[in-house]
Amino acid sequence: MKPLALFGGTFDPVHIGHLSVAWEASELLDAEVRLMPANVPPHRSSPTATATQRVDMLRAALRGQSRLALDTRELERSGPSYTVDTLQELRRECGERPLVLLLGADAFAGLRSWHRWRELFDVTHIGVINRPGIETCIPVELERAVAARRTDDPAVIRAQAAGKMIELAVTPLEVSATHIRELLATGRDPRYLLPAGLFDDPALLAPYRAMPLS
Numbered sequence: 001m002k003p004l005a006l007f008g009g010t011f012d013p014v015h016i017g018h019l020s021v022a023w024e025a026s027e028l029l030d031a032e033v034r035l036m037p038a039n040v041p042p043h044r045s046s047p048t049a050t051a052t053q054r055v056d057m058l059r060a061a062l063r064g065q066s067r068l069a070l071d072t073r074e075l076e077r078s079g080p081s082y083t084v085d086t087l088q089e090l091r092r093e094c095g096e097r098p099l100v101l102l103l104g105a106d107a108f109a110g111l112r113s114w115h116r117w118r119e120l121f122d123v124t125h126i127g128v129i130n131r132p133g134i135e136t137c138i139p140v141e142l143e144r145a146v147a148a149r150r151t152d153d154p155a156v157i158r159a160q161a162a163g164k165m166i167e168l169a170v171t172p173l174e175v176s177a178t179h180i181r182e183l184l185a186t187g188r189d190p191r192y193l194l195p196a197g198l199f200d201d202p203a204l205l206a207p208y209r210a211m212p213l214s
């Protein structure tokens with residue numbers, strides 16, 4: 001069955017690293033992929049842009065293609081966007097369809113600090129994506145906890161609903177939202193690090209610019 005893959009993030013702002021990862025993951029897994037912005041991201045300080053502004057940017061970024069979709073369900077819940085709650089809700093909706101939670105290697109490395117993280121494997125597979133430029137060390141305990149779940153075969157992911165972990169080798173792009181926010185705050189124009197749609201309306205990137213546009 002065609003898996004449904006969820007790529008959660010703060011997307012403050014969405015950048016070409018996110019889109020390229022999501023696109024290639026959909027190819028590698030032959031999956032429907034949805035980008036899913038967190039309302040209140042756990043484990044980090046408040047985003048610069050509001051949830052509405054981040055969704056507006058995502059909509060502009062995704063315009064004109066039909067492979068990647070947007071899932072705003074976490075914005076409908078107040079409080080921290082715990083991934084386990086979201087994936088349990090999706091599991092109830094999806095029956096036995098394979099679900100895959102896509103995580104950059106840096107996010108995966110911190111998995112053991114997530115809310116009820118062990119329960120994730122009851123409802124979803126996890127797809128881990130290589131990420132250059134960010135020092136990531138997978139803790140030995142996490143490695144041990146997932147060893148028996150590892151597969152390198154997308155067919156295994158398609159054949160069962162949940163419980164596996166797969167590493168997805170995508171084209172490495174050393175891009176981060178932190179760097180893009182820094183560039184915008186210092187008056188630079190990261191034109192080709194951001195999807196073109198984000199430049200269609202000057203209001204979209206205004207939350208990050210040092211000087212409000214006149």
Ligand SMILES: Nc1ncnc2c1ncn2[C@@H]1O[C@H](COP(=O)(O)OP(=O)(O)OP(=O)(O)O)[C@@H](O)[C@H]1O
Nearest residue numbers: 008009010011017103104107131173175176177178
């Ligand atoms: N260039 C990239 N390559 C691979 N994965 C990425 C890349 N950028 C972000 N990700 C992954 O996307 C998910 C959402 O990331 P997030 O929205 O926090 O972006 P970010 O660029 O890491 O932002 P920030 O710099 O603000 O932390 C995470 O799983 C993260 O690991």
Ligand SMILES: O=C(O)c1ccc[n+]([C@@H]2O[C@H](COP(=O)([O-])O)[C@@H](O)[C@H]2O)c1
Nearest residue numbers: 008009010038041042043082083114115
């Ligand atoms: O559920 C948790 O405890 C949890 C802790 C940290 C991060 N997450 C999720 O991981 C995704 C990536 O987070 P971030 O902070 O890198 O944008 C995003 O969907 C977050 O909601 C989830």
